[in-house]
Amino acid sequence: MNNKPLTYDSLKTVLQYMDPNIRFFLLSRAPSIRTAEKAAPLRIYAVEIDDHKIRVNQTEYKYEVYQVDRNDNVPYLVSGLRLNDRWTCDVDEFGIPDYITKAGGILPGNNGRDERNLFGFEDHENIPDNDGRLRKLERILETEKNRYKQLLKLQPRRPTGRRRNEGLGFIKFTFIRRDQARLYTKEELELLKNKKEVKRAVEYTEKMVKLMEDELLPFQNRRNNIRPKFEIHVFKRQGWSQFHLIERVNYTGAILKVGESLMEFMFSNRNHAIVVNRFYASWDCSLRMPRNMKMRMKHLIIGSEKTIQLVKPIIDESSFPLEKVKVNSVSRETLEMNHEFIQTCKLLKLYMANDPPLELIQNVTHSNVEFDICSDFLLKEDFIALIRNWMETNKPIGNCFTFHTHKNEAETIEILRKVENQIDGAIYENKCVDIPMRNSSTLKLRLVEVNFHRYIKMTVVPFK
Template sequence: MSLTPLPYECQKCVLQFFEANRRFKLVERCDSLKAADKAAPLHIYKLYMNPRVIRINRHRYTLGLLRHLPKDHVYYSPYINNVNLDGGAAYDMDQYGLKDPRCNEVLSPGDLKVESKEKINNMEDMTMEMLQFAMRDFIRPQGRMQVQQREDPESSSEDDEDEAEDLPAEGSDDEDDDPQEAQIRRILGDAYLPRARYSSSESEASESEDEPDIDPAVTDQLEAYTNPYSWREENEPAPYRFGIRFQRMNLDFRRDRETFHGIIEYLDYNKKMYDAMKYITEKLFGKRAHPIVIKTLELGDAGGVYRLPENFKVKVSNMRFGTEFGLLWDGLNSIFHESTLPFKSLHMPLEHDHPVIHATQRLVIGTEKMFGENFAWIPFLLKLPQKNVYMLHSPLFHHDYVQLIDNWIETPKSIGTCFTFGVKQYHATQSTLNLLGDHPMVVSKRMEGVDCTEFPHCFNIPLTYESELNVYGKKRTENLDPLEFMPHVSWCLVFEVMPIGSALPLED
């Protein structure tokens, strides 16, 4: 039986309907399809990118830097071993094992650099002074902590006692005024227990029942980050054997530890990780004849260099930015095809006054933590230019909803305006609806097509001769597209302006 290959035009037609990851695998195995693959439009349902990770639909492509040492080595670190097991470090290192900042200065055609605000969120970003400061706090009589640049542990502890006097005591005003200690506490969390909080003498420590044990995992982690500074001062290369770990994983099976559904490759560290990321993006996205069509694009918060192919372009419907919208937009706006703007939907960042945000058709607002607990929500919502707004995990109280209704009665919104508020618990939505039912202008009706036994009634308020406000609750369903941003929400409270007569009288 003879097989006739598909003509080139048919190949293009078929490939554009393949799921993106399946298409990559198929083309990787069939060289004859590579030309058609680059010529056919590529469609991606959801793409997440940061300088280290690419997630295409339900497949994640990750790079990490591994540091290997024998277990009997003097510098063997359980912390570094755990980092290796988790995929490796997320950044390139120099010969001493320190984070290599020079990598962000190396740019090739297509690379885009995103500036970031100067902030320290991880231990690898802490300076040597901060690390030594934290390590001094962890030195206690029963502890094992050893700092490379300190006196012999057999020597007198008078210096340690003097250092303890310099540290703020618990409850003192100086505690909140020390930005260095505040940063350390934010990074280490509950594990950070300054030595000055507790008795510093060995006798007191042995008698005190409240003296907490030192977490060896934290001290080991601190040592792992301070040792490279000592190696650099002594001009000794790090004793690690470096390597790059590449992982491609199907996230639908990430909890299946018996059977790993993915690919892991190990590479020598003779080139930097940014070279490897450039190679990956070139293979996946490079030299395509059409902009990549993406339903939802999400960009991570971290600054750095996005290693992208030259002339990389995307058409995006829904957009999720990190909190630093302005910096991300300034660095990456060139990748968007001119037909992308305005976005159909944009997940709300902090910088809500940006013109790109104002032009978005549908706005998705994050949790109240992004704005602060005392944020004035109602004035903010009333100023939004969008007709469609979705709030994840609504922070509004019952009286806020009543205030919103009163404002819309006084200043009616246009038909099509729809505000949706995500609510985690049924009784919270029910309590709000019960309160709205007591409003003097509310009439109980029903919404055709909204089949929800928990919320059978719709609260109807006439606004003008042509429009009415309908308030109703509904259960979130997986196939309800506008609520794809609400994965942890079970119920929604909807405020929608409709043509008069949209709500129907209650049936007898």
């Protein structure tokens, strides 16, 4: 057996064909291979960067802030999504979330607009001062504890058994308002028809009490000048297996530094651009991409418009033209399209959760766009106006807009029939509308079905 160590070139070759996550693991355990590892080309099928997590192929890494000095010795998660669906990156020395600190320390509540309180309830009472809001939350918590005692004493009239609408009473029970300082009424308790439903209600209320206590604890810490101990825990998992802890980091008030360090360790300062088939980027935090990070990618999926500027510097020029660029959340404002990777990609996909203004769609200059609009845009006059705009501006041959209809076949055909009725010269035949244009071309709208989804494809084609 040859016991000689690998030469530098041999080590590079071995690393080049190794699973990326195994490469990262070896590099973390043997820093001496760093030069060879950074020099060996790195190919990854899919990279996903999201809030407080990074996914490389089937391996996911996440980093979270925990309080680690509680009486039960169980680490308590303080970062991430809160009860009121607000996102927390960092906490102060008492554990108060950064979204509250950035608001001047004011607790969330009714400020003359729709906003949920700390517990996630719609707040219908306008309380201007922080102390008043805190006292109200403490009253709600005390009421929830008393409701819990009510449930412990409750004896349902009916025995447990298989009945029609089993569990429906508990579901209705969970919709009872919890933002009022009052006990359950007799009618509300009678929603729970048997012991099984009562047990579920007890467990549900016990959980709510615990969650409310945890949300209030940071403010009690501040009142009592208690400063808990926090740590950042880094986890890893393969596929959909359980996460396991791989590292504990002292918390200094900046969780995103851990994410940036992870990305720098994995992706930065390489001799070659990383070859990535699919790159997904979506985060609401102020995460910065590392310097000296370049990726040659085919498919780019961006979670929101604000991510575009952050992703732009890491796209290696050898990527152009990208096969596909998808923007998952386009606002009602004008979409910034003047980026080379957007202008030159072969297919641009835009998802719009709200009803977009006509000007936004008209101003999209890319020649091949697929729209997924969660509204009835295709049923409105704006769609007809868009068609007329293409006719008046003589869109060049090859331009193509595709619209996901979210309709059945009959409804989609009805849209095409409406186009025929409202556009002069339009002719409908066999799920297709042809409209003559002035530049010896035809604007063709046709129904296309792919995997049970229906689309209207609007294309400028040569006149026949």
